[in-house]
Amino acid sequence: MLDATRRDDRTGQRTVDRTARRTENRYGNRPTMKDVAARAGVGLKTVSRVVNAEPGVTEDTERRVQEAIAALGFRRNDSARVLRKGRTASIGLVLEDLADPFYGPLSRAVEEVARAHGALLINGSSAEDPEREQELVLALCARRVDGLVVIPAGVDHQYLEPEIAAGVATVFVDRPAGKIDADVVLSDNFGGARGGVAHLIAQGHRRIGFIGDQPRIHTAVERVRGYRAAMEDAGLAVDDRWVSLGATEPERVRRAAEDMLTGPDPVTAIFSGNNRVTVTVIRVLAERERPVALVGFDDIELGDLLKPGVTVVSQDAAQLGRTAADRLFLQLDGAALPPERIELTTRLIQRGSGEIPPSSP
Amino acid sequence: MLDATRRDDRTGQRTVDRTARRTENRYGNRPTMKDVAARAGVGLKTVSRVVNAEPGVTEDTERRVQEAIAALGFRRNDSARVLRKGRTASIGLVLEDLADPFYGPLSRAVEEVARAHGALLINGSSAEDPEREQELVLALCARRVDGLVVIPAGVDHQYLEPEIAAGVATVFVDRPAGKIDADVVLSDNFGGARGGVAHLIAQGHRRIGFIGDQPRIHTAVERVRGYRAAMEDAGLAVDDRWVSLGATEPERVRRAAEDMLTGPDPVTAIFSGNNRVTVTVIRVLAERERPVALVGFDDIELGDLLKPGVTVVSQDAAQLGRTAADRLFLQLDGAALPPERIELTTRLIQRGSGEIPPSSP
């Protein structure tokens, strides 16, 4: 790498212009503070003072140093700085998949908080794989991020204990951590689902289906629990064929929906457990003649423009991220807070699909 | 920070259990290779060998070192490693806004390529602010990322010249760089827009509006150019009132759409310049009685389920990211490639809204 540049340096020995001469080192031949100091005719520490805007440098010296910096194209090496200072001014965010419209806004919100605290955000996708989650988290710890926001894929986070003990601030979001005591910021998944299902019951539905994510995911479990609670509150029995938990792949969701919509005692309404599921269920229902009611967990874009509009239990992804990040920096700012569980409320948004009355089979 | 832990260390002097004793240092008191070496009764370099899975260590020694590592909760400090090795095994991605559904998949695609190369991805949002873009890029350079994928917000990237000369691999995506010669991966914005507008013309439309992003954004300019080319190809004049470039805020887009839909010579079709614009235009059209045709640049989720379905010129965000990242690692793997411009084709997807015939005013 960079051979071309090096060759230039060697051939045209006096090309002090674009590729100013300098000692050979790694990083593709970058000037260091030492180089700047030599060029400006000052001590190393003086350069450091200028670069970090520390006091105690005459205007004249400062100017000479700045000139040398510009001429050489110097840029401070933060790796060295971090090694000395012990703080990286960066935090990590491990989530499931940045391509999911739920996580984009969450990540952006965390980034904004980090930015306000002068920190950079490094985020990684676990792809819902516990091993990959751990791998990512530990890689971030090796880079000595100051703090960590984690949307857990796995259920056991004991591997984080030494890191937390060593001072890595940690907050879990969206799902609680497993086997470890730590801050966690959640939506009220149970209450939200319960309310959504109760809404369907209030419309007169008695046979209601639930299609959700895999049962090893906390939110899926909480939401199905909310569904069962609402049914029980209303004195309604739940047929096993009405409940389906599993991967959110369109094929599986489609099959699950079609199964509960046919045969004896078909459901007249469906509660879908997250945005991915909702999208597929909408497609299935659009193909059918008899109207079926639908309430989905998570809002979806353009949900208001479909016919009928999609009634949803909405959670605020950005607020989730913001709250977690705020909490993280509270920890980083030295507050010795006992681990806390923060729960954000959800909101039922009626748009039509959830207000469809039951139709006789 | 970490006072609690420290106090534990000092009080219970022999708590060799969870918080094993060790020398005081920064990073919230983390053990170093030296500590591990001392505990295992071996030399520092042997620990390094074990940690990096280098050959030349007996099974027995390795076991002892591993035990010490586990007992102390040692984790290699990558800052020090980077300082020594000169490579950070990380790349940076600067984009506009991670919360935009266009950039999520792009970022995820870059991440996957990085991961395949053993690198971590750090991404930052410029919020379409040139200053913030530069700030972010330079922060990433200070952290010595090996490479940079940039979706430019600004139009002048000369500030990157010293960095690139110093060996930071760089690829621009979605928009070309300004005043600097570098790799760039683009969609065929001109051709895509031209094709989309030609499609509307083929349906019989003669008065077609264009609503796009701000004219300082390259893609916006290219797409409006494509629009004008298609109109000219068909020998159609373009009324100034039919073309609107500006912020993608719903309010502005709504006003623009309503303006060109009313008054004398109202448009019978609209070409919307990106996903944000499309969403708002859909809302405006949904409120109107007379059907108006619509083709949008960028695909949008659930666009097929709306009535009518939304006809779009689709570009593949993930493919854009993948191509750019591949190119970046090609550079990093030492290929001395001359800067190239790679253009990806777009695809017209007919779903109904673009096939609406013109209606008489």
Add this chain to the structure above:
DNA sequence: ATGAAAGCGCTAACAG
């Protein structure tokens, strides 16, 4: 106001 020396934790280069 300025600088020299020490050292952060690690790896490269060389001994043994």
Add this chain to the structure above:
DNA sequence: CTGTTAGCGCTTTCAT
């Protein structure tokens, strides 16, 4: 197979 030494580029400490 194993250990010792030097030094990556910076900040800290302490002289001057």
